[in-house]
Amino acid sequence: MTEELIIAGFGGQGVLSMGKILAYSGIMQNQEVSWMPSYGPEMRGGTANVTVIVSDERISSPILTIFDSAIILNQQSMDKFEAGVRPGGTLLYDPNGITRHPKRKDINIYQVEAARLASEMGNTKIFNMVVLGAYLKIKPVVKMENVILGLKKSLPERYHKLIPLNEDAINAGLKNVVAVQELH
Amino acid sequence: MSELKLMKGNEALAEAAIRAGADAYFGYPITPQSEVIEYLMAEKPHERTGMVVLQAESEIAAINMVYGAAGAGKKVMTSSSSPGISLKQEGISYIAGAELPCLYANVVRGGPGLGTIQPSQADYFQSTKGGGHGDYRQIVLAPASVQEMADFVKDGFELAFKYRIPVLILSDGVIGQMMEKVELFDPIPRLTDAEIYEKYPWATTGKKSGTERRIITSLDLDSHKMEEHNHKLQAKYKEITEKEVRYELIDCDDAEYIIVAYGSSARIAQKAVRLARAKGIKVGLFRLITLFPFPSVKMHEMCGKGIKGFLAVEMSSGQMVEDVRLAVNGCSKVAHFGRYGGIVHTPEEVLEALEQKIIGG
Amino acid sequence: MADITLDQIIKPENLVYTKTKLMTDKVLSYCPGCGHGTAHRITMEVIEELGLEEQTIGIAPVGCSVLAYEFMNIDMQQAAHGRAPAVATGIKRVWPDKIVFSYQGDGDLAAIGTNETIHACNRGENIVIIFINNGIYGMTGGQMAPTTLIGMKSSTSPFGRDAQRMGNPLKITELVAQLPGTYFVTRQAVHTPANVRKTKRAIKKAFENQRDGKPGVSFVEIVSNCNSGWKMTPRDANTWMEENMFPFYPLGDIKVDGKLV
Ligand SMILES: Cc1ncc(C[n+]2csc(CCOP(=O)(O)OP(=O)(O)O)c2C)c(N)n1
Ligand code: SF4
Ligand SMILES: [Mg+2]
Numbered sequence: 193m194t195e196e197l198i199i200a201g202f203g204g205q206g207v208l209s210m211g212k213i214l215a216y217s218g219i220m221q222n223q224e225v226s227w228m229p230s231y232g233p234e235m236r237g238g239t240a241n242v243t244v245i246v247s248d249e250r251i252s253s254p255i256l257t258i259f260d261s262a263i264i265l266n267q268q269s270m271d272k273f274e275a276g277v278r279p280g281g282t283l284l285y286d287p288n289g290i291t292r293h294p295k296r297k298d299i300n301i302y303q304v305e306a307a308r309l310a311s312e313m314g315n316t317k318i319f320n321m322v323v324l325g326a327y328l329k330i331k332p333v334v335k336m337e338n339v340i341l342g343l344k345k346s347l348p349e350r351y352h353k354l355i356p357l358n359e360d361a362i363n364a365g366l367k368n369v370v371a372v373q374e375l376h
Numbered sequence: 377m378s379e380l381k382l383m384k385g386n387e388a389l390a391e392a393a394i395r396a397g398a399d400a401y402f403g404y405p406i407t408p409q410s411e412v413i414e415y416l417m418a419e420k421p422h423e424r425t426g427m428v429v430l431q432a433e434s435e436i437a438a439i440n441m442v443y444g445a446a447g448a449g450k451k452v453m454t455s456s457s458s459p460g461i462s463l464k465q466e467g468i469s470y471i472a473g474a475e476l477p478c479l480y481a482n483v484v485r486g487g488p489g490l491g492t493i494q495p496s497q498a499d500y501f502q503s504t505k506g507g508g509h510g511d512y513r514q515i516v517l518a519p520a521s522v523q524e525m526a527d528f529v530k531d532g533f534e535l536a537f538k539y540r541i542p543v544l545i546l547s548d549g550v551i552g553q554m555m556e557k558v559e560l561f562d563p564i565p566r567l568t569d570a571e572i573y574e575k576y577p578w579a580t581t582g583k584k585s586g587t588e589r590r591i592i593t594s595l596d597l598d599s600h601k602m603e604e605h606n607h608k609l610q611a612k613y614k615e616i617t618e619k620e621v622r623y624e625l626i627d628c629d630d631a632e633y634i635i636v637a638y639g640s641s642a643r644i645a646q647k648a649v650r651l652a653r654a655k656g657i658k659v660g661l662f663r664l665i666t667l668f669p670f671p672s673v674k675m676h677e678m679c680g681k682g683i684k685g686f687l688a689v690e691m692s693s694g695q696m697v698e699d700v701r702l703a704v705n706g707c708s709k710v711a712h713f714g715r716y717g718g719i720v721h722t723p724e725e726v727l728e729a730l731e732q733k734i735i736g737g
Numbered sequence: 738m739a740d741i742t743l744d745q746i747i748k749p750e751n752l753v754y755t756k757t758k759l760m761t762d763k764v765l766s767y768c769p770g771c772g773h774g775t776a777h778r779i780t781m782e783v784i785e786e787l788g789l790e791e792q793t794i795g796i797a798p799v800g801c802s803v804l805a806y807e808f809m810n811i812d813m814q815q816a817a818h819g820r821a822p823a824v825a826t827g828i829k830r831v832w833p834d835k836i837v838f839s840y841q842g843d844g845d846l847a848a849i850g851t852n853e854t855i856h857a858c859n860r861g862e863n864i865v866i867i868f869i870n871n872g873i874y875g876m877t878g879g880q881m882a883p884t885t886l887i888g889m890k891s892s893t894s895p896f897g898r899d900a901q902r903m904g905n906p907l908k909i910t911e912l913v914a915q916l917p918g919t920y921f922v923t924r925q926a927v928h929t930p931a932n933v934r935k936t937k938r939a940i941k942k943a944f945e946n947q948r949d950g951k952p953g954v955s956f957v958e959i960v961s962n963c964n965s966g967w968k969m970t971p972r973d974a975n976t977w978m979e980e981n982m983f984p985f986y987p988l989g990d991i992k993v994d995g996k997l998v
Contacts, residue, residue, distance in 0.1 A: 216382050226555070227382070251556075253643050254640075345382070417894065430903075
């Protein structure tokens with residue numbers, strides 16, 4: 193199994209940390225992982241993205257131009273990365289703030305209203321965990337128990353009390369992902 | 377017990393410095409390697425091992441702090457990225473001339489000039505052919521993973537002290553910024569003062585009565601003596617060339633074609649090899665680990681065994697390819713492919729170059 | 738009531754303010770609330786008001802204002818990190834009738850470029866130096882600068898600056914004021930309209946000094962904010978600056994007409 197994923201959105205949406213938790217979860221179940229961020233001052237207030245690879249084999253290139261899956265969290269990223277999804281691949285997005293929805297006919301498309309759900313749960317910071325939950329429902333590349341272990345590993349000790357809240361957010365994502373287009 | 381962690385290459389390098397028993401790190405912020413000093417500052421190594429970490433006022437100051445500490449027998453390192461490494465060159469030449477051990481890392485970005493902060497391998501010439509002035513060499517290690525960013529700190533210090541030579545870890549924005557799984561080696565205790573006195577009879581640690589005083593210098597106004605000193609340096613470089621070559625061969629056993637690459641380019645080339653093999657092309661990857669010494673002997677030997685062509689893949693307009701040409705020395709076809717200025721080539725582009733420049737051309 | 742369109746509002750007769758033609762139309766790359774933009778604008782306004790645009794050459798540093806040449810609509814050179822005073826010296830020495838200024842951050846001017854700063858000031862180069870002191874390395878993501886206050890947190894002083902391990906904040910402006918080669922040395926701010934007006938007057942004086950051949954460097958420090966690097970909202974950053982930066986870096990003239998005040 194190899195999953196090659198891009199997560200893209202605004203800086204501050206928790207894009208990088210979502211990728212990190214996923215990568216840590218992969219390590220927890222003895223897989224090879226890589227996490228490669230966009231970096232530099234151009235990110236200031238702008239877009240941020242990270243490619244994550246989880247695999248049973250040694251990972252060659254950590255840089256991707258074609259993705260098995262794309263998680264897209266703002267319009268700029270939709271414009272930039274929709275075309276990069278492999279035919280038959282998967283695109284998950286939060287429709288909040290999206291004005292041009294994906295048009296591809298040869299990929300699976302899902303939505304999760306993560307921003308709305310997170311604010312209904314009273315904490316917009318768990319937005320990225322709602323998205324992660326939705327992604328794991330479609331692509332169960334890592335087991336839920338390993339995600340919790342991954343969370344523990346990637347969060348500093350003083351935030352461990354927030355793990356139950358993060359779990360709730362992941363579950364909210366799991367339950368609320370909606371298929372827009374599924375290939376058969 | 378070794379520890380499994382998810383870390384950025386830059387963080388792994390910094391953590392490895394603490395674990396390798398380094399006495400000091402001197403640095404100056406620059407993208408894409410500022411995480412090295414940021415990690416060290418956050419880790420409080422002065423509490424963990426007593427290691428000194430100082431943000432210098434410039435790269436020039438940092439390398440001269442390294443010169444001082446290395447001359448006094450301490451295990452010391454610095455790191456920077458291309459423009460900062462250029463500033464350090466005078467100091468590195470002095471370190472090479474005075475035969476001091478030190479480790480430094482260049483997390484290369486695109487140039488020339490202020491350039492871009494995106495990854496590049498355009499500092500190959502600077503790293504392997506001198507960089508600073510004078511007839512000197514340094515050992516250059518090229519990590520291709522976060523794991524090697526950590527491991528080469530330990531190896532690099534060992535080589536630096538074994539040969540009293542500057543050792544460079546040459547990586548780039550990809551290896552520095554990405555996170556991978558890394559198994560951290562067990563901490564090595566820092567040497568005690570007594571051990572330093574005993575192990576390094578050349579280090580300036582204060583003249584004890586009845587002993588010769590020690591001088592750290594790269595100056596000799598007597599040209600004959602200077603030539604003698606140069607002979608000694610060259611003999612050392614020859615020994616290193618004979619003994620310290622490191623490389624990795626991937627899928628080379630039945631290969632008709634070879635891609636030569638190092639660092640992040642080797643990771644991309646490895647995927648290109650997979651794509652090519654899927655198309656039935658028999659290609660292997662010759663991954664350089666030491667750039668100096670260059671594995672010329674092995675490469676030449678391979679071309680004698682029927683390799684039809686070598687494709688040098690690097691993120692530069694063609695620097696490493698010159699060493700490949702020298703090694704192959706006309707006995708097989710050699711071509712270059714690479715994107716540059718901060719652009720990382722894709723595996724598909726590498727495969728296309730292989731088909732056009734080596735197989736078809 | 739009929740709707741008023743934007744076109745009507747910006748009719749020539751309704752215009753109450755236009756930006757100086759010496760600022761390009763390029764959107765500033767600075768974080769919202771950052772002082773760099775204001776400092777750029779008033780510098781360019783001064784050059785326009787003094788009618789110096791055709792003879793002025795500016796030097797951009799390495800730092801957040803590395804792209805100053807994209808915004809300042811005059812001839813510009815971009816210098817290596819810290820070397821702007823040397824680059825300015827080079828230009829001024831071969832074109833003594835031109836107006837030459839450098840625009841530099843605190844890391845650029847007071848860490849890696851201290852040498853160039855001190856020596857250009859000590860030689861008494863007839864140039865203007867505009868120095869943006871935000872107490873941090875903004876560009877590279879908030880590392881400690883030579884001007885970072887004791888106890889102030891940055892990514893390389895995550896537990897606060899500790900004088901014993903990291904040294905003390907450097908008052909380079911007071912230092913250069915001691916040198917015989919400086920003619921005018923002042924410290925200002927641009928976070929309120931009143932301060933902007935004062936700073937603009939100071940910058941004007943600096944350029945007039947150079948134009949009139951007054952001997953030596955005119956050095957204008959602007960204590961500024963870096964809300965991104967300080968990890969604060971722009972408003973909080975300005976309050977924090979007033980409460981913490983100004984007591985240590987007091988505003989006002991330090992040297993006028995070659996004499997310490
Ligand atoms: C030789 C060299 N070293 C380091 C850097 C990285 N660098 C770019 S800007 C900067 C610091 C800028 O800080 P400052 O001068 O205070 O400007 P600010 O961004 O705060 O306005 C550094 C260290 C570089 N470009 N060149
Ligand atoms: S990082 Fe700081 S100095 Fe740079 S533009 Fe933003 S607020 Fe201004
Ligand atoms: Mg600054």
